[in-house]
Amino acid sequence: MGQAETAVDLEFRNVTKRYPGQQEAAIDDLSLKVEAGEICVLVGPSGCGKTTAMRLVNRMIEPTDGEILIDGASVGERSRSDLRRHIGYAIQQVGLFPHITVAENIATVPRLLGWERERIEDRVEELLELVSLDPKDTRDRYPSQLSGGQRQRVGVARALAADPPLLLMDEPFGAIDPINRERLQNEFLRLQQQLKKTIVFVTHDIDEAIKIGDRIAVLKKGGELAQYASPAELLTYPADKFVEDFVGADRALKRLSLQRVRDIDLWKTAQVRVGESTAEARKKLDDADLPLPMLVDERGRPLGWLSERSLSGERVESDLRSPAEPVVELDDILRDALSDLLSHATQYAPVVDQAGAVAGVLSLEVIGRFLTTADPENSPTGVDLVADELDREPDAER
Amino acid sequence: MSALLGLPIAQVQIQERAGDSCIATNGFCPDWIADNFDRYVDPFFEHVFLTVVSVGIGFAIAFSLALLAHRLRWTFGPISAVTQVLYTVPSLAAFFLLQPITGRGNLTAIVALVAYTLFILFANITTGLQNVSDDVKDSARGMGLTDRQLLWRVELPLALPEIFAGLRIATTTTIGLATLAFFAGGGGLGAVIEQQLFFKSNVVVAGGLAVALAAVFDLLILGIQRLSMPWRRVQLAT
Numbered sequence: 290m291g292q293a294e295t296a297v298d299l300e301f302r303n304v305t306k307r308y309p310g311q312q313e314a315a316i317d318d319l320s321l322k323v324e325a326g327e328i329c330v331l332v333g334p335s336g337c338g339k340t341t342a343m344r345l346v347n348r349m350i351e352p353t354d355g356e357i358l359i360d361g362a363s364v365g366e367r368s369r370s371d372l373r374r375h376i377g378y379a380i381q382q383v384g385l386f387p388h389i390t391v392a393e394n395i396a397t398v399p400r401l402l403g404w405e406r407e408r409i410e411d412r413v414e415e416l417l418e419l420v421s422l423d424p425k426d427t428r429d430r431y432p433s434q435l436s437g438g439q440r441q442r443v444g445v446a447r448a449l450a451a452d453p454p455l456l457l458m459d460e461p462f463g464a465i466d467p468i469n470r471e472r473l474q475n476e477f478l479r480l481q482q483q484l485k486k487t488i489v490f491v492t493h494d495i496d497e498a499i500k501i502g503d504r505i506a507v508l509k510k511g512g513e514l515a516q517y518a519s520p521a522e523l524l525t526y527p528a529d530k531f532v533e534d535f536v537g538a539d540r541a542l543k544r545l546s547l548q549r550v551r552d553i554d555l556w557k558t559a560q561v562r563v564g565e566s567t568a569e570a571r572k573k574l575d576d577a578d579l580p581l582p583m584l585v586d587e588r589g590r591p592l593g594w595l596s597e598r599s600l601s602g603e604r605v606e607s608d609l610r611s612p613a614e615p616v617v618e619l620d621d622i623l624r625d626a627l628s629d630l631l632s633h634a635t636q637y638a639p640v641v642d643q644a645g646a647v648a649g650v651l652s653l654e655v656i657g658r659f660l661t662t663a664d665p666e667n668s669p670t671g672v673d674l675v676a677d678e679l680d681r682e683p684d685a686e687r
Numbered sequence: 688m689s690a691l692l693g694l695p696i697a698q699v700q701i702q703e704r705a706g707d708s709c710i711a712t713n714g715f716c717p718d719w720i721a722d723n724f725d726r727y728v729d730p731f732f733e734h735v736f737l738t739v740v741s742v743g744i745g746f747a748i749a750f751s752l753a754l755l756a757h758r759l760r761w762t763f764g765p766i767s768a769v770t771q772v773l774y775t776v777p778s779l780a781a782f783f784l785l786q787p788i789t790g791r792g793n794l795t796a797i798v799a800l801v802a803y804t805l806f807i808l809f810a811n812i813t814t815g816l817q818n819v820s821d822d823v824k825d826s827a828r829g830m831g832l833t834d835r836q837l838l839w840r841v842e843l844p845l846a847l848p849e850i851f852a853g854l855r856i857a858t859t860t861t862i863g864l865a866t867l868a869f870f871a872g873g874g875g876l877g878a879v880i881e882q883q884l885f886f887k888s889n890v891v892v893a894g895g896l897a898v899a900l901a902a903v904f905d906l907l908i909l910g911i912q913r914l915s916m917p918w919r920r921v922q923l924a925t
Contacts, residue, residue: 370832373831
């Protein structure tokens, strides 16, 4: 059960779509490749042809010129219904069939493909669990009995039903409120981590694109490809003024959400314990990037910043200048860590590892240096971020 | 005035048959009704027959026309226009005008009645099909349903509320119009009404049966509608 078909790669080769009677092309000579197992986000302002581009893949729209290849074979050579049954399809309005149950909705494509009843039932169960819905509770409900978020999940489950190697998603989280939207995005990325499908994802929201995409294709009006790059690359080196404007004036800050604290060079700090000789503590201070000693407990956990006076005797005394606040974790997203620093009106904060021991100091200066020097080539994507979260806490958040 | 003049004669005839003062005063006479009820049985079933057959044939034709109009959009206008014209022909005229072609009897009555159902049914079926949301159709196509599968598995089930509404209106209308079918020689409850048009008890019983028939058919169709649309029941319940 499950991964029957592996992911495929997808290529647009000089694709043009021109609607009769319209001056401007909807898609203009679009060429791009999506590697197997990657999420390609098509993003751009309304009227840029992103949805059109997606709908060309399963022949909901036929190109005027050029061709689209799945694993090297042109989609034009397959019958429409056969092609579509092997490509997952999820749209913003979901389009669940209101007259049949959730289970029957999900079973749509497997039924068209002539699966046996038992296999379909097992698959429905599996999929409902996959999208975090309780099979017992939901399978016999009608779509009108579900919340918006639940409907969206059923929509995704339905698109995945026959385990297609390629998925088309048109603003699948567009109609969801911001909180549930974020949850669904995270769940979706976790799902993709397991499934490794090739996905074409359409959105008008650049933040969603940065979060979701392995590669982002920015389209401008008239269906012209402005840039096709990884999220970090897009944010660091926008190809032109249009892309720069589209990703927003805060693009440097956006890069912070693609990085964890552990990924950047932290300051070394002088960690001292009560009762330690002052001479040794002073030696540690000389090696540190910050002229302030940090008092730690016997397990290396931060207690606070020490005052000058505490080093005046022969032995280190516990005389705190200020508490160690905030404490940042190595696994925190850089953007959240920065926000922590700012909200505590402080320049620096100790960073702790999973055991709670001090691993270094994060400062505004360190973050600044990262923003000016980081190499976008080695920057992780939203998928990576969710992936290592998954490794760390296998049963995290339901 | 002529009706009033005719009244005593009718009363005398009835009096002779039943010998009852209630009849003499042209009142509502339960005894007479009980004694004479069997005279309504055959016309009643004729009426049922006319209704069921006409609505049945009308539905078959309207359904086919609606599918045609759904597939070939340009046919919608002409079909709509023709059914509408048929609908506006006065029913009495139709029952007479058809006789030279189809003769007197059931056939003429049914042809006319069918013609009246077409407009209602065609309009409702096509409206039902048009009301199916574009998102649902788009996702159905996107998953690889063929046009035929889309029609039978998605569009028609979702058009059922309108289709049933059409059936209910058509049935009720046909039951009413069928009381005139005797003009074409089609029998039915109208024939008994006409036999003693001025005798109250007769008119009340025959008319009442027609009304009851309409009510029963309406409830029957409503029941089938509920049963065939479980998703609607759920919607109402929540």
